[in-house]
Amino acid sequence: MIGFEGAVLRNGAFDVRADLTVEGPGICAVVGPSGSGKSTLLLALAGFLPVVQGRLSVDGRDITHVASARRPVSVLFQDHNLFAHLSVTDNVSLGLRPDLRLSSDQAAQVRDALHRTGLDGLQGRKPAALSGGQQQRVALARALLRDRPVLLLDEAFGALGPGLRREMLLLVQSVAIERNLTVLMVTHEPEDARTIADHVMFVGEGQAHPPLTVTEFFAEPPPAVAAYLGL
């Protein structure tokens, strides 16, 4: 469960306000117009942007002032997720050990994560020798190995074609269920919410609204949501 209590999140001159709870485990899609503050919400939760008012919590634990590296959160962006000079295996291993000194048990966990994300045979390649979809699989494998209870996806699969995008979404869904993750997923495709989400949060003009169930969101959208959906 993720809590935003009277929170004001700052991105330069732009503020996002959020006073809501995201139930977990489960998947909550985050939608809204461009520039409304969706990325700001995720970046503040990950500890990369300041909370200037209120508090943030994960499973009841206050994380407002916890350093980003120590938050119970993994993040996956659309790009810039991988280190160009490191192999696939090393990029994934960073999820467990920043110094890459893995025990044999940890090396086995890395192999398992690579297998689950369909990366067998690509272990020794550098990111430049991978397709966009393969690169996102590597980033996802690393995020999964971090084994944090909250996974934040910011348009992570936006650059992928429809088939691969769906495949990645279903992979996230199966891992989220298996590991009891709470996933917040920014997407410009409301259909993504129908594919894997339980809830949908609308962010409009710097205000994050409490999540609705997917059924409520599409069946009885509030006026701002209806305008966004073009209904």
Ligand SMILES: Nc1ncnc2c1ncn2[C@@H]1O[C@H](COP(=O)(O)OP(=O)(O)OP(=O)(O)O)[C@@H](O)[C@H]1O
């Ligand atoms: N580094 C920055 N400094 C100042 N303002 C910024 C910065 N980054 C973003 N903003 C502004 O903050 C607002 C919210 O941006 P944010 O990226 O959170 O929106 P978004 O909903 O994720 O948009 P998109 O869907 O286009 O990615 C925008 O008005 C944007 O111009």
